[in-house]
Amino acid sequence: xxxxxxxxxxxxxxxxxxxxxxxxxxxxxxxxxxxxxxxxxxxxxxxxxxxxxxxxxxxxxxxxxxxxxxxxxxxxxxxxxxxxxxxxxxxxxxxxxxxxxxxxxxxxxxxxxxxxxxxxxxxxxxxxxxxxxxxxxxxxxxxxxxxxxxxxxxxxxxxxxxxxxxxxxxxxxxxxxxxxxxxxxxxxxxxxxxxxxxxxxxxxxxxxxxxxxxxxxxxxxxxxxxxxxxxxxxxxxxxxxxxxxxxxxxxxxxxxxxxxxxxxxxxxxxxxxxxxxxxxxxxxxxxxxxxxxxxxxxxxxxxxxxxxxxxxxxxxxxxxxxxxxxxxxxxxxxxxxxxxxxxxxxxxxxxxxxxxxxxxxxxxxxxxxxxxxxxxxxxxxxxxxxxxxxxxxxxxxxxxxxxxxxxxxxxxxxxxxxxxxxxxx
RNA sequence: GGAGAGGUGGCUGAGCGGUCGAAAGCGGCGGUCUUGAAAACCGUUGUGGGGCGACCCACCGGGGGUUCGAAUCCCUCCCUCUCCGCCA
Numbered sequence: 001x002x003x004x005x006x007x008x009x010x011x012x013x014x015x016x017x018x019x020x021x022x023x024x025x026x027x028x029x030x031x032x033x034x035x036x037x038x039x040x041x042x043x044x045x046x047x048x049x050x051x052x053x054x055x056x057x058x059x060x061x062x063x064x065x066x067x068x069x070x071x072x073x074x075x076x077x078x079x080x081x082x083x084x085x086x087x088x089x090x091x092x093x094x095x096x097x098x099x100x101x102x103x104x105x106x107x108x109x110x111x112x113x114x115x116x117x118x119x120x121x122x123x124x125x126x127x128x129x130x131x132x133x134x135x136x137x138x139x140x141x142x143x144x145x146x147x148x149x150x151x152x153x154x155x156x157x158x159x160x161x162x163x164x165x166x167x168x169x170x171x172x173x174x175x176x177x178x179x180x181x182x183x184x185x186x187x188x189x190x191x192x193x194x195x196x197x198x199x200x201x202x203x204x205x206x207x208x209x210x211x212x213x214x215x216x217x218x219x220x221x222x223x224x225x226x227x228x229x230x231x232x233x234x235x236x237x238x239x240x241x242x243x244x245x246x247x248x249x250x251x252x253x254x255x256x257x258x259x260x261x262x263x264x265x266x267x268x269x270x271x272x273x274x275x276x277x278x279x280x281x282x283x284x285x286x287x288x289x290x291x292x293x294x295x296x297x298x299x300x301x302x303x304x305x306x307x308x309x310x311x312x313x314x315x316x317x318x319x320x321x322x323x324x325x326x327x328x329x330x331x332x333x334x335x336x337x338x339x340x341x342x343x344x345x346x347x348x349x350x351x352x353x354x355x356x357x358x359x360x361x362x363x364x365x366x367x368x369x370x371x372x373x374x375x376x377x378x379x380x381x382x383x384x385x386x387x388x389x390x391x392x393x394x395x396x397x398x399x400x401x402x403x404x405x406x407x408x409x410x411x412x413x414x415x416x417x418x419x420x421x422x423x424x425x
Numbered sequence: 426g427g428a429g430a431g432g433u434g435g436c437u438g439a440g441c442g443g444u445c446g447a448a449a450g451c452g453g454c455g456g457u458c459u460u461g462a463a464a465a466c467c468g469u470u471g472u473g474g475g476g477c478g479a480c481c482c483a484c485c486g487g488g489g490g491u492u493c494g495a496a497u498c499c500c501u502c503c504c505u506c507u508c509c510g511c512c513a
Contacts, residue, residue, distance in 0.1 A: 041475060045482045052482090055494035059443035075493050243435090243472095373454090375472080 001100050001361045008034055017106040020113060021323040025103065033096050040089040047082040054078070101211055105358040107323045108295070108332040114322025120335070121322065126306065127315040129339050130398045137404065138342030139396040140273045143169060145404050146422065149274075160271075161263060161278040168422035172408065173281070173392050175415035177256055180283040180308050184385055188304045190254035190285060195234035197257060198225040203237040206363040208329035208355075215264045218278075227260035231284035232382045239288050239365035243375045249367060250297060251288040254385065256281065274389045275347065281388035287381040288365060291357065294379035295332075298354040302334045305350045305385040311411045314394050315339035317346060331356045334383075338390070342397035349390045352383030 007014060007030065015025040054075045061071060112121045143149025148169035154162035165173055184190040204210040204226060209217065218227040228234060235255050244251065259282050263269075270276035285304060289297045302318065309316045321333040330353040337346035357377040360366070366375040399407040406422040413419060 038475085041482085045475065048482060051494080055492095056444070058493055062443075072493055079493075 001358060002103055002106065003357070003361070004096075004100065007100065007103075014106065018104065020111075021104065021107050021326055022115065023104055026099075030096075030099060033092060033099070037089070037092045037096060040085060040092055044082070044085045044089045047078070047085060051075075051078055051082060098211075101205065101362075104328045105326075105331050105355065107326055108354070108356075110295075111326065111332050112320055112322045114324045117322070117325045119322040120325055121320045123318040123320050123334065125315075125317040126310060127313070127339075129315050130341055132341060132400070132402075134402040136341040136344075136397060136400060138273065138340075139393040142342070142396050142400055142404060142406060146406070146424070148422070148424070159278070161276065163274060163277060167424040168416075168419065169392070169396075171416055171419075171425075172395070172412060172422060173388060175412045176388050176391050176395070177281060177283060178415050179311075179412055180385055180388070181254060181256055183308055183311065184254040184283070184285060184304060188252075188254075188307070190252040190304075193235060193238070193253050193255045195231065195238075195255060195257065197228050197234075197260075198223070199228055199233050199237070200225055203233055203240070206240060207233050207236050207359050208362070209233065212328060216262055218260045218262055228257060229261045230259050231255040231257040231282060232286060235284060235286040236288075236359055236365075236380050236382065237363060239360075239363060239378065239380075241364045242366070244288065244365075244367040244378070246290070246367060246370055249288065249290050249378075250293070253286045254283065255286070256283045258282075274393050277389060280390075283385050283388065285352075285383050285385040288360075288378045289381065290367065291377070291379045294354050294356060294381065297379075297381055298332060298334070298352065301381055301383050302336070302352040305336055305352055305383050308386050308391075309336065309338060309349070312391070312395060312409050314391075314398055316349070327351075327353060329353075329355050329358050331358065336384075336386070338394040340394055340397050341400075347390065347394075349394065350384040350386050353381060355380045355382075 002014065011025075011027050011030060015027050018025050054071070058071050058075075112119060114120065137145075140149065140151075143165075146167070146169065148165060148167045150164040150166070151160075151162075154164045157164070181192065185192050198220060201210055201224075204217070209229060217229055219225075220227065234257075235253050238253065239251070259280055260278060263276055263278060266276065274280075285301055287297050287301055306316070306318070316336055316338045319335045319337055321327075321330075321335060326333055333351055333353040335348050336350035336352070338349040339345075340347050356379050359380045360377040363380075365378045365380065367378050368374070369376045395409060395412075396406050399409060401407065408416060408419050408422060
């Protein structure tokens with residue numbers, strides 16, 4: 001959510017900034033609502049003031065044992081009028097709130113301009129495609145040949161876009177998670193957290209998935225909760241309605257969770273393989289930081305995610321998303337794209353974003369600024385470190401042999417009892 | 426699932442329907458004293474919002490109601506704690 005003050009006083013600037021990301025702000029409606037809000041609020045508060053004053057007078061008169069009838073007659077019709085303006089004001093405020101929740105974040109000045117994902121800008125590259133002297137297979141062929149990746153069985157148990165992994169592949173999937181968690185807790189200074197996988201609507205509103213993206217979520221109607229689409233939701237909401245002291249910052253969390261996405265609206269897209277599943281595992285990095293350091297934090301967080309790819313020996317590139325490709329809540333995003341030899345292309349494996357105060361305002365996540373002594377909004381960031389399923393795909397396709405065997409990257413071997421080639425156990 | 430107790434400011438904890446944004450204590454901040462520190466003493470100390478301003482408004486778990494007036498009464502929802510049952 002954007003700052004209501006700015007939305008009020010510098011509406012045209014906001015509209016121009018949002019235009020960069022292709023969003024048309026309905027300034028006419030907002031101005032009309034704001035005018036109405038102002039007059040209603042002033043009127044309401046004046047009526048409240050009068051009510052308080054006369055209630056006080058009546059109280060004092062009663063204490064002196066005076067006759068109250070004339071006083072009570074005077075205020076007889078005050079209540080109705082106040083109730084009406086209060087109701088009108090509440091309706092207008094609700095309307096403004098509803099509108100505000102649908103306005104995306106303003107792109108940072110450094111975000112490259114663009115009209116589609118084709119305008120994203122490659123920032124840097126690591127490594128090179130693996131030197132395979134044969135025609136590489138994709139992870140589906142590899143996994144099924146090994147008998148360790150089964151989409152048909154998963155479909156019988158659940159539906160399409162689910163998978164059953166088994167044997168060495170299932171173990172390597174787990175090893176990848178362990179490796180990433182150890183990396184970020186031991187070397188990058190993140191605090192591990194374990195959180196609920198079902199969250200309420202308020203939490204999802206806080207991070208920006210609701211109200212606009214309900215169709216992407218799995219709802220559980222009975223307790224009225226949603227399966228998390230990313231650990232970002234519960235972890236960022238840890239700061240809900242909290243005022244942190246400066247010593248607690250920066251606050252860095254790492255969290256491994258399953259993620260659930262309905263993928264509505266992506267029929268026919270990535271239907272093959274592990275790339276786009278209804279359920280997948282992710283290791284998520286979340287930071288809560290002072291506003292003056294959030295862009296350094298974004299660079300740092302991105303590097304932390306990159307280290308995971310580097311240690312695994314995977315070829316990747318870092319891409320700055322252009323204004324058109326930016327997520328709803330993000331002010332700036334770097335995508336990490338890993339090379340997938342079986343597909344002959346780069347695929348997103350991590351997305352690292354600075355949300356500035358956009359989420360913090362919805363969540364009321366603040367810190368006490370010692371310079372002002374006041375509570376002020378934090379900046380929030382997050383990034384995948386990494387998406388585990390897609391990492392497994394990249395490893396399988398990058399470490400394949402001509403005979404279809406898959407070597408185990410060095411860093412994973414300690415987690416797999418020294419296993420050098422994926423086996424069936 | 427059954428029975429009971431309770432949700433008040435950073436914390437603990439008072440609060441006959443009226444002068445309560447709310448006692449007191451702790452903590453925090455500033456000061457006096459001191460070579461310095463502690464102790465003691467004095468002062469100060471919630472959040473959000475509106476108005477060009479003088480100022481004003483809202484908030485005592487959430488929502489609704491009664492009333493001229495609600496932290497205080499009523500309804501409802503949520504949450505926490507204790508005991509019993511059940512289950513991991």
